[in-house]
Amino acid sequence: MGESGDNKVKISYYYFLLEVRILKRILVTGATGQIGSELTVALKERYGKENVISTMHVRKPPEDLEELGPWVTLDVTDRNAVDKVIEEYDIDTIYHLAAILSATGEKNPQLAFRVNLLGTYNILEAGVKYNLERVMIPSSIAVFGPETPRDNTPNETVLKPTTMYGITKVAGELLGNYYFKKYGLDVRGLRFPGLISWKTPPGGGTTDYAVEIFYYAVEGKKYTCFLRDDTYLPMMYMPDAIRALIELAEAPIEKLKHHADFNITAMSFSPRELVEEIRKYIPDFEVEYKPDYRQEIADSWPNSIDDSAAREEWGWRPEYDLPAMVDDMIKNIARKLGKDLP
Ligand SMILES: NC(=O)c1ccc[n+]([C@@H]2O[C@H](COP(=O)([O-])OP(=O)(O)OC[C@H]3O[C@@H](n4cnc5c(N)ncnc54)[C@H](O)[C@@H]3O)[C@@H](O)[C@H]2O)c1
Numbered sequence: 309m310g311e312s313g314d315n316k317v318k319i320s321y322y323y324f325l326l327e328v329r330i331l332k333r334i335l336v337t338g339a340t341g342q343i344g345s346e347l348t349v350a351l352k353e354r355y356g357k358e359n360v361i362s363t364m365h366v367r368k369p370p371e372d373l374e375e376l377g378p379w380v381t382l383d384v385t386d387r388n389a390v391d392k393v394i395e396e397y398d399i400d401t402i403y404h405l406a407a408i409l410s411a412t413g414e415k416n417p418q419l420a421f422r423v424n425l426l427g428t429y430n431i432l433e434a435g436v437k438y439n440l441e442r443v444m445i446p447s448s449i450a451v452f453g454p455e456t457p458r459d460n461t462p463n464e465t466v467l468k469p470t471t472m473y474g475i476t477k478v479a480g481e482l483l484g485n486y487y488f489k490k491y492g493l494d495v496r497g498l499r500f501p502g503l504i505s506w507k508t509p510p511g512g513g514t515t516d517y518a519v520e521i522f523y524y525a526v527e528g529k530k531y532t533c534f535l536r537d538d539t540y541l542p543m544m545y546m547p548d549a550i551r552a553l554i555e556l557a558e559a560p561i562e563k564l565k566h567h568a569d570f571n572i573t574a575m576s577f578s579p580r581e582l583v584e585e586i587r588k589y590i591p592d593f594e595v596e597y598k599p600d601y602r603q604e605i606a607d608s609w610p611n612s613i614d615d616s617a618a619r620e621e622w623g624w625r626p627e628y629d630l631p632a633m634v635d636d637m638i639k640n641i642a643r644k645l646g647k648d649l650p
Pocket of ligand 1: 337338339340341342343344364365366382383384385404405406407408409423427445446447448449499500501502503504509510511512513515
């Protein structure tokens with residue numbers, strides 16, 4: 309074949325790739341949550357507005373997201389409803405974010421069990437029934453427990469969590485790997501650390517202090533932290549988290565040795581270190597520490613995470629460290645609240 313023949317083949321291959329991308333039909337469960345509200349926007353930009361169907365359950369979509377519909381109401385514990393939405397919108401990919409998080413889960417373990425386990429089971433079963441191309445299910449550092457090594461926690465380690473949330477997350481990972489092996493369903497997931505963002509408030513997790521604290525700082529109010537000042541936890545800024553999900557979803561499957569259970573991280577810090585960083589912008593910021601029931605949850609989680617498997621298998625690299633995250637958070641929250649920084 310001559311050079312122009314080669315070019316024709318190349319061009320039609322690019323059109324084919326373009327078509328594949330355009331034809332993607334994505335369902336996002338839990339799209340009004342902390343991750344979903346930002347992931348939905350990123351997916352719509354990447355794959356086309358009409359090709360991403362956002363589902364809401366309890367919370368109404370934030371005002372700035374309303375126009376980013378179509379929005380569909382879906383309770384993931386209702387198997388028939390899950391099937392109906394997949395059929396109606398001809399879905400081939402699911403980002404399954406609907407969940408009850410750690411702190412809320414300890415207040416209502418029965419609800420956490422139903423939503424996290426039954427919901428995930430329904431999504432996986434539907435994935436097999438409709439031969440879906442891919443199912444993304446975030447996991448969490450909550451899969452670890454008090455017996456797990458706390459520093460630089462490896463990908464393969466003891467998974468004996470002591471919260472209902474953690475128990476459902478371990479089961480979700482094991483089920484994801486099982487459905488891949490048994491049915492060939494391409495399930496992928498990563499263990500997010502605490503996520504920090506300014507657009508949508510967090511949904512009841514143990515790391516929520518690291519978001520709330522910025523609102524108090526910018527408004528010039530004293531903050532009462534529900535964790536001890538020396539509690540180290542792994543964390544990540546939301547732009548990195550969104551990129552991680554999309555990069556893992558798009559990674560070539562041949563490169564993946566893990567599937568539903570990648571460790572990932574970006575930074576680790578304690579409340580005291582976060583406060584010191586915020587005081588570089590707001591020197592008078594006052595904080596007191598009154599640990600509550602969430603301290604016990606935090607004490608059962610790692611200080612820091614080894615994410616070398618994610619780095620090797622799909623090229624994971626975080627962009628934001630503590631100073632870069634604090635700089636972006638402070639500026640965006642001050643703008644959002646219409647406040648000038650001192
Ligand atoms: N935010 C974090 O710090 C963090 C950390 C680790 C892992 N994760 C994981 O990421 C995923 C998304 O978390 P998030 O922070 O966006 O949570 P979130 O609490 O902010 O949002 C969860 C969403 O699930 C929806 N939901 C609850 N019950 C439902 C039901 N029965 N049917 C359908 N929807 C229902 C809620 O309305 C909400 O929109 C979860 O799997 C969570 O375990 C989050």
